[in-house]
Amino acid sequence: MTENLAVLGSTGSIGTQTLSVCEKLGIRVSALTANSNIDLLEKQVRQFKPALAVMGSEALAKELKLRLADTDTRVSYGMAGLCEAAAIPQADTVLTAVVGMVGLKPTLAAIEEKKNIALANKETLVAGGSLVMKNARENGVKIYPVDSEHSAVFQCLQGCPEKKALKRLILTASGGPFFGRSAESLENVTVEEALNHPNWSMGAKITIDSATMMNKGLEIIEARWLFDVPVAKIDVVVHRESVVHSMIEYCDNSVIAQLGVPDMKIPIQYALTYPERYPCDVGTLDLAELGTLTFAKPDPETFVCLKACKRAMAKGGTATAIVNGANEEAVRLFLDRKISFLKIGELVNASLDNVKSKQIITAEDVFEADKAAREYILANY
Numbered sequence: 001m002t003e004n005l006a007v008l009g010s011t012g013s014i015g016t017q018t019l020s021v022c023e024k025l026g027i028r029v030s031a032l033t034a035n036s037n038i039d040l041l042e043k044q045v046r047q048f049k050p051a052l053a054v055m056g057s058e059a060l061a062k063e064l065k066l067r068l069a070d071t072d073t074r075v076s077y078g079m080a081g082l083c084e085a086a087a088i089p090q091a092d093t094v095l096t097a098v099v100g101m102v103g104l105k106p107t108l109a110a111i112e113e114k115k116n117i118a119l120a121n122k123e124t125l126v127a128g129g130s131l132v133m134k135n136a137r138e139n140g141v142k143i144y145p146v147d148s149e150h151s152a153v154f155q156c157l158q159g160c161p162e163k164k165a166l167k168r169l170i171l172t173a174s175g176g177p178f179f180g181r182s183a184e185s186l187e188n189v190t191v192e193e194a195l196n197h198p199n200w201s202m203g204a205k206i207t208i209d210s211a212t213m214m215n216k217g218l219e220i221i222e223a224r225w226l227f228d229v230p231v232a233k234i235d236v237v238v239h240r241e242s243v244v245h246s247m248i249e250y251c252d253n254s255v256i257a258q259l260g261v262p263d264m265k266i267p268i269q270y271a272l273t274y275p276e277r278y279p280c281d282v283g284t285l286d287l288a289e290l291g292t293l294t295f296a297k298p299d300p301e302t303f304v305c306l307k308a309c310k311r312a313m314a315k316g317g318t319a320t321a322i323v324n325g326a327n328e329e330a331v332r333l334f335l336d337r338k339i340s341f342l343k344i345g346e347l348v349n350a351s352l353d354n355v356k357s358k359q360i361i362t363a364e365d366v367f368e369a370d371k372a373a374r375e376y377i378l379a380n381y
């Protein structure tokens with residue numbers, strides 16, 4: 001069980017829910033980080049009294065330092081600050097809830113300092129999964145999933161005595177706001193429509209990823225690394241209600257599922273208290289009230305990002321960093337209203353065909369691939 005936590009991305013959707021779990025369970029917090037939300041970070045520092053607070057830029061760090069002059073909290077900024085927070089001596093665990101591949105360096109820094117990782121930041125594993133898992137093994141640290149599907153698989157696996165008994169993972173997908181629609185009907189959807197997720201309230205980037213189903217593609221790759229299961233053994237089923245959070249199937253065709261109300265506090269808390277369980281501040285699941293749970297096949301012809309992720313995984317090396325970087329850039333352009341919704345999938349697939357991939361030997365290979373993918377998108381949107 002975590003006793004002292006560093007939270008990277010504490011002002012976001014996962015970050016704020018993590019702090020409410022910490023408050024409830026009395027977990028101490030030694031570092032907090034934000035990109036630009038200085039008001040919320042100041043408030044969090046006053047409540048949790050961490051040793052270190054980190055802002056995205058030097059200018060904001062200067063302002064935060066002035067505001068926190070009456071406290072004992074040190075202030076830092078930028079990537080160096082994030083890595084400092086990740087490696088802070090007091091913490092036994094680092095929860096990574098920044099958005100995007102910006103989380104890779106600090107995650108590697110935390111592993112180097114032998115911190116366990118509670119991982120929400122899936123882009124890190126998508127871009128540099130082989131490296132992160134290898135370093136984790138070598139340093140003897142655990143990576144606990146926060147993503148609800150992966151937490152579900154992790155929970156189901158608690159009853160799995162040996163790997164060879166496992167036949168496949170079945171990840172559930174809500175399908176986002178547009179499931180069931182044709183590509184033609186999605187031509188003119190707006191940012192507001194894409195941000196209107198039916199079941200979950202999350203940050204903007206992952207909400208768009210859910211609408212394109214890139215999120216599920218990223219999660220297949222995430223599952224491949226977290227559980228060391230080949231992509232061929234990871235299936236996706238659309239489940240609109242987001243009550244069954246994922247399943248595993250054994251070699252005897254017995255299927256184990258994890259269910260619960262769609263509330264991220266459950267997987268966040270389990271990642272912090274594993275192997276113990278504690279009461280959690282969420283609703284109870286009332287299946288009779290729900291009445292029906294539905295399941296359907298995904299539609300990779302309309303939601304082409306799913307295909308891009310599988311193709312990238314088959315290519316291997318830096319190809320997954322390329323689709324991830326391309327997607328981060330394309331989602332930003334969509335949110336800035338510079339490209340259409342369907343263009344995201346088109347660009348992500350094109351990046352895979354046009355940006356050269358190679359084997360990952362060092363983190364530098366991942367950063368280069370990410371940069372090349374972003375440049376490709378900016379030159380071709």
Ligand code: NDP
Binds near residue numbers: 015098123147
């Ligand atoms: P949010 O956008 O809500 O929060 C992101 C956090 O990261 C904020 O604290 C933000 O600071 C900070 N941040 C953003 N950009 C940078 C940057 N360039 N450098 C440093 N810090 C930065 O995201 P979510 O909480 O929704 O998602 C976080 C991660 O968790 C993502 O990888 C997502 O895929 C994953 N995840 C999220 C789920 C959810 O329910 N939200 C579910 C499963 C996974 P500021 O507030 O100042 O902008």
Ligand code: MG
Binds near residue numbers: 147
């Ligand atoms: Mg998820």
